[in-house]
Amino acid sequence: MDTGDFDADFVADFDRLLAWRRDVRRFLEDPLPDGLLDDLLARAELAPSVGNSQPWRWVDVRSRAPRRAVRASFERANAEALAGYRGDRAAHYASLKLAGLDEAPVQLAVFSAADPEQGHGLGRATMPETLDYSVVTAVSTLWLAARARGVGVGWISILEPGAVAAALDVPDDWRLVAYLCIGYPQRADTTPELERVRWQARTDPEPRRLVR
Ligand SMILES: Cc1cc2nc3c(=O)[nH]c(=O)nc-3n(C[C@H](O)[C@H](O)[C@H](O)COP(=O)(O)O)c2cc1C
Numbered sequence: 127m128d129t130g131d132f133d134a135d136f137v138a139d140f141d142r143l144l145a146w147r148r149d150v151r152r153f154l155e156d157p158l159p160d161g162l163l164d165d166l167l168a169r170a171e172l173a174p175s176v177g178n179s180q181p182w183r184w185v186d187v188r189s190r191a192p193r194r195a196v197r198a199s200f201e202r203a204n205a206e207a208l209a210g211y212r213g214d215r216a217a218h219y220a221s222l223k224l225a226g227l228d229e230a231p232v233q234l235a236v237f238s239a240a241d242p243e244q245g246h247g248l249g250r251a252t253m254p255e256t257l258d259y260s261v262v263t264a265v266s267t268l269w270l271a272a273r274a275r276g277v278g279v280g281w282i283s284i285l286e287p288g289a290v291a292a293a294l295d296v297p298d299d300w301r302l303v304a305y306l307c308i309g310y311p312q313r314a315d316t317t318p319e320l321e322r323v324r325w326q327a328r329t330d331p332e333p334r335r336l337v338r
């Protein structure tokens with residue numbers, strides 16, 4: 127009988143999963159097996175949410191036209207971001223691969239509903255942003271569930287949210303939280319790509335902690 131207890135081996139495996147989860151931008155073009163995306167979405171639905179509001183909304187972006195529009199939005203946003211850097215930092219930024227839009231077989235746009243009926247407003251009167259935080263917990267859950275199955279996820283935020291929402295023709299009260307590329311990664315690694323290419327390493331956690 128399943129008692130909901132987790133043994134030491136599972137905990138060790140789970141810790142390995144956390145270490146091996148990566149943001150992936152270099153994908154193999156192999157499709158995901160039928161049903162795998164549904165499986166990942168079912169796991170993501172287990173995430174916590176404010177008032178149990180389940181504000182996440184998923185759009186499986188399959189058609190060529192919206193994919194092209196998202197690609198164009200990335201190009202514009204990326205060019206604008208590049209223009210904000212100077213000198214060596216600009217050259218370094220220009221060399222980064224910041225999206226797997228051309229290779230990943232699955233693209234998933236994740237939105238937050240502004241005022242979902244579920245939850246009846248509980249927990250968000252003073253912090254309405256908790257709806258968005260809830261969506262992020264679902265993305266994070268999906269990310270780990272994917273990695274546990276050998277599938278990589280890459281989160282793209284270098285996008286114009288309005289342009290993406292328009293391209294996908296979603297309801298007006300949906301706000302873009304994440305645009306995910308999903309597929310099999312070209313390589314596995316315990317080091318973030320931005321650390322490997324010397325943009326930003328993980329740093330000492332100590333200065334980020336306070337005791338009061
Ligand atoms: C909210 C959010 C937005 C992100 N946006 C981008 C992005 O636009 N392009 C990109 O290449 N990586 C993006 N990332 C991935 C981060 O660069 C990555 O998580 C970080 O470098 C640490 O690497 P790791 O996830 O492999 O540990 C994003 C991650 C988060 C959580």
